Amino acid sequence: MTLRIGVIGTGVMGADHARTIRRHVARAEVAALCDPDADRAGVVAGEIAGARLFSDPLALIADPGIDAVVVASPDETHAECVLACIAAGKPVLCEKPLAAGAADCLRVVEAERAAGRRLVQVGFMRRFDPAYNEMRQRLASGDFGEALMLHCAHRNASVPAFFRSLMSITNAAVHEFDIVRWLLDAEIVEIEVMKPRPTRSSAAADPLFIVMRTDKDQLVDVEIFMNAGYGYDIRTELVCEKGTLTMAPPVHAEQRIGGTQRFPFAPDWRPRFAEAYRRQMQAWVDSIGTDRPVGAGAWDGLVATAIAEAGVRAFEEGGVIKVALPRF
Ligand SMILES: NC(=O)c1ccc[n+]([C@@H]2O[C@H](COP(=O)([O-])OP(=O)(O)OC[C@H]3O[C@@H](n4cnc5c(N)ncnc54)[C@H](O)[C@@H]3O)[C@@H](O)[C@H]2O)c1
Numbered sequence: 001m002t003l004r005i006g007v008i009g010t011g012v013m014g015a016d017h018a019r020t021i022r023r024h025v026a027r028a029e030v031a032a033l034c035d036p037d038a039d040r041a042g043v044v045a046g047e048i049a050g051a052r053l054f055s056d057p058l059a060l061i062a063d064p065g066i067d068a069v070v071v072a073s074p075d076e077t078h079a080e081c082v083l084a085c086i087a088a089g090k091p092v093l094c095e096k097p098l099a100a101g102a103a104d105c106l107r108v109v110e111a112e113r114a115a116g117r118r119l120v121q122v123g124f125m126r127r128f129d130p131a132y133n134e135m136r137q138r139l140a141s142g143d144f145g146e147a148l149m150l151h152c153a154h155r156n157a158s159v160p161a162f163f164r165s166l167m168s169i170t171n172a173a174v175h176e177f178d179i180v181r182w183l184l185d186a187e188i189v190e191i192e193v194m195k196p197r198p199t200r201s202s203a204a205a206d207p208l209f210i211v212m213r214t215d216k217d218q219l220v221d222v223e224i225f226m227n228a229g230y231g232y233d234i235r236t237e238l239v240c241e242k243g244t245l246t247m248a249p250p251v252h253a254e255q256r257i258g259g260t261q262r263f264p265f266a267p268d269w270r271p272r273f274a275e276a277y278r279r280q281m282q283a284w285v286d287s288i289g290t291d292r293p294v295g296a297g298a299w300d301g302l303v304a305t306a307i308a309e310a311g312v313r314a315f316e317e318g319g320v321i322k323v324a325l326p327r328f
């Protein structure tokens with residue numbers, strides 16, 4: 001049976017997800033697209049035969065011709081859409097962050113628990129990235145001993161148009177908050193956010209330097225640089241007792257020309273994580289109707305946003321802030 005997916009938001013990521021489903025995902029089709037910007041939705045619809053157009057996300061979610069939903073609208077719209085999916089009993093793959101704040105994430109966690117089954121997956125696609133998976137497998141092999149420290153850098157060529165200053169923590173670094181927990185199989189317990197001299201190419205506080213401690217006493221640092229200029233670059237180095245694991249940038253064609261050797265960088269995240277987006281979408285589709293959920297769930301979405309909120313406090317107040325999580 002073909003899963004009929006409705007995609008909410010047809011901007012950069014919604015369009016990318018719709019194209020990924022159409023080109024690369026088996027047993028699924030894009031049955032509907034929704035965006036208040038009819039021109040944007042129309043461009044994507046032009047590439048996908050038979051996709052119906054909606055302007056109201058709640059109408060798309062309620063439509064009997066839709067089996068499952070991808071939410072790729074702005075962060076502050078996620079919670080309402082995901083809660084409506086849970087109420088309609090429809091599986092939803094929601095882009096990160098699960099919601100703009102931890103209180104809304106908690107509403108989602110509670111609604112899913114009340115529904116009694118897993119319906120929510122959060123689009124922390126790095127969990128499906130081949131490079132991160134290899135690092136995790138090698139760590140699990142035991143050959144490297146225990147992980148002690150993790151160095152991360154998250155650099156964008158330029159800041160996305162919709163960004164406000166601390167979205168570098170709530171929208172960008174939230175990827176590291178999730179992948180660090182997944183990679184180290186540990187919880188982040190405290191966070192500090194330092195501000196070096198800011199770049200002159202941005203009005204916002206950029207870059208930021210984040211230091212976290214896990215419940216296994218490991219230290220993690222994350223450089224977040226939203227206006228790095230040269231390209232999209234995600235770096236990770238895991239320091240263990242017996243060796244290190246460094247994520248190599250996926251280069252498709254290393255260049256040697258004019259007496260130089262070049263490693264080209266993509267302008268944004270789509271080429272870097274294309275395989276992760278594809279694997280994430282196929283795994284989500286395949287998991288629907290089974291009792292084997294994949295990827296990050298609503299609780300993971302809540303934890304990542306709770307760490308982000310502690311990070312925002314650390315930025316504003318200075319010093320080390322403990323991460324507070326609700327208990328059930
Ligand atoms: N996983 C990733 O790597 C990744 C990358 C980029 C963005 N994102 C996330 O994806 C989401 C979308 O980001 P983007 O870069 O595509 O933004 P975008 O601004 O390019 O697109 C957002 C689209 O949503 C539409 N929209 C606004 N309100 C809406 C509503 N209520 N219902 C339906 N559509 C609505 C807008 O008109 C726009 O077309 C964000 O939550 C962002 O954090 C994730």
Ligand SMILES: O[C@H]1[C@H](O)[C@@H](O)[C@H](O)[C@@H](O)[C@H]1O
Nearest residue numbers: 154156160171172173175269
């Ligand atoms: O919203 C985007 C997206 O989540 C990317 O994956 C991330 O690397 C960017 O920093 C962020 O701006």
